[in-house]
Amino acid sequence: MKPLTTSELFLPLTIAPAQVQRGWGILAQAPELITAYGRKPLIIGGQQAQAALKPYFANLQNSDLIPAWGSPVQDCSEPTLGILATELAAHSGDVIIGVGGGKALDTAKLVAQRAKLPIVTIPTSGATCAAWTALSNVYNSAGAFQYDVALDHCPNLLLLDYQLIATAPQRTLIAGIGDALAKWYEASISSGHSQHTLIIAAVQQARVLRDLLLQKSSEALQEIGGPAWQEVVDATVLMAGMIGGLGGAQCRTVAAHAVHNGLTHLSLTKQSLHGEKVAYGILAQLRLEELIQGSHLAASSRQQLLSFYREIGLPTTLSDLGLGDISLRELETAATQACLPTSDIHHLPFTVTPAELMAAMISTTAETTAMARANSKEGLA
Template identity: 60%
Template sequence: MVEALPILAIAPAQLLRGNGILALLPQYLSRYGHKALIIAGKTANQVTAGYLSNTDLEIIHAEAIADCSDKNLAMLRHLVQQENPHVIVGIGGGKVLDTAKLIAHQSNLPIVTVPTTGATCAAWTALSNVYDEDGAFSYDVTLDRCPNMTIVDYDVIATAPKRTLVSGIGDAIAKWYESSVSSGSSEKTMVIAAVQEARILRDILFQKSAEAIANPNSSAWCEVVDASVCLAGAIGGIGGASCRTVAAHAVHNALTHLHQTHGTLHGEKVAYGILVQLRLEEFQGNQLAASSRHQLLKFYQEIGLPRSLADLGLSQVTLAELEQIAEIACQPNSDIHRLPFSVSPSQVLAAMVSTTSPIAATV
């Protein structure tokens, strides 16, 4: 009898890192054919335009996009059918890269990802998050493979605002808090490995983030970029879904339904979501979670991550809006249900408004 375990898409087939290596992009793309479709955001197009101006490759530039939405996906599928490219190239931030990966997946084409910030691990993963036209999280799609090639050019990433790497640190450090609570007692070898990698990732970020943020393109900065873009992605690949997203990401997904949060970055909302998750654990009597939360609060203050609703720009949020977010976070298909205990919307609401409470505070 055949009994297959879930297929793991662990890492890009090739990872290329260094300073100035994007100059070699045409050479890398020629391995896949002579016609490339570039999917990028406006800023990324400006940053990388010079790298694709002198080449024998036929380059098709898709209209600049901002969101991975069904509307943009439909437009790009039509463009692929029209142009018949040999390779898809995603250049930009997480939503652009998720779009490019999903188009490549749907078109059965090779995909090369080029992150222009250190804000997420989207350049690495076999997953795409899709948002509606209002910017609210809609659904995610598990892809059959990680990118064929990921190109991390530190010089390019160094041109991004400092805030983007800070956000990436928030997104990456969630891997420890989410994987340890959902899978920390697992006896499965691959999951154990992923959880331990997440612990190492957390320690690297605690040790090097402040120095990295203060010194762009330094050795510490490059290590933190690797941690946020690469190691964070590898953890989800090795450990599977429960090592990728739990309550912190569920809170992020729910928060996207508030238009007031659309000015905050993915990792900023996830970082706040970690504090909410730890509060939920505290409500179960977990004092270690309380200590972890206060350790994170100090870390967030040091590097500039949000610690409260007010820090997310939600000081004027209404009770009705918070109740809506709590309900969305607890929907049946939510990642919050990967917690080893049940959670109610009222508990989520209580956690959301008490992320900076003293250790002794419980409900």
């Protein structure tokens, strides 16, 4: 095992938000809870997320809060960050509230970091763990991934209201399941042989997370608001974030997220959610392990996931991501972006080229499509 360098040993860990409040209807207490961090919040989120939050800030006679609503967020991009920084200064804001999905929350966290202000996160779905993490992903104005930013700390306060999450489209939680599953498949291969205590703990928790999702997701999706649903929401929003915080920089994202990042450079994938692209990226990563390492375990894991994906509605092919007519040149663009020198794909224990990644993506899609057709014919027989 390669020992950690001195700089790696003394990296600060940003494990968790300072405070997490969760429950049904917890947002009724939001103004009171937020005043502990500031009086003049700038509320950052997408248009729908802001509209969902406004009723909770409609009557502030008994509160010291004077909120302002930032311009609606579409992507966490530098132009958007600049606009919001200007609005924050005009409001003389002293705390940031991020509400919505991953891109809105990443935007809010990064605005807060740059302004050196406290940050409160309010997720509106179970689609990502962005409400928990000390990380922001930055995209260009077209939605293509550019780079990520490690933040100084996790949010000061995370408000998880199951009542609000339950109003989100079911597709968002399915995508969150795909995103959270990647914790195991990526961390286990990048850090699975570590002998460092906290990394071992993070990887093992990722395994527990995977098992929980495989066992409870189907039941959770059948009864929105039920006990299994609540456990799965906790898993996708809270537990997935905790694993990343506990493992730190040594418990890495790998090919699944790299494939996502590459696919964002194709305009057709704007219609698919972050977790859907990551879920497909897991299949591509396992296929790489099969092709390059001859891993029978990876082959078995991929077959297990294909069955699970079909059961809950995660994408198994490029067609499922809206890329049924993708050209080889377009696929090469995505693969090249996924294999840039700074890409997380290079945390795999073997070298991957764009051509090898293309082969993995094409072959897993072709194999899965053929299997689906065969099953369909058997069903008609």
